[in-house]
Amino acid sequence: MSRHRLVRNMNIQDVLDDDALSDGGDDMTEEQQVLMENGLLEIRGVIGDEASSGFDDATIKDVLWEYYFDMERALSWLYDERDRRIAAIERKGRLFFGLLLLG
Helix, strand or coil, X not given: CHHHHHHHCCCHHHHHCCHHHCCXXXXXXXXXXXXXXXXXXXXXXHHCCHXXXXXXHHHHHHHHHHCXXXXXXXXXXXXXXXXXXXXXXXXXXXXXXXXXXXX
């Protein structure tokens, strides 16, 4: 019962105003912004533009942020994700082809 009382007595505004819940969208330092832009350019130089790589800038920036601008880990994740996407498309193609043969 004490947990229910604790929750009931919480001030929701205090919880929502907590900085820990911030998505951090505009909270990058100047150094982080430079790292992000340089990282994006470097990764684009390796994997190509959106049309050839299949990744938009937002996805690449998310990966860079997730791996704190570690280029090797970011590129590794992007290559792995590209392989997963290709495998999923191939599985769907085989499933579709199999349905055509059955139908």
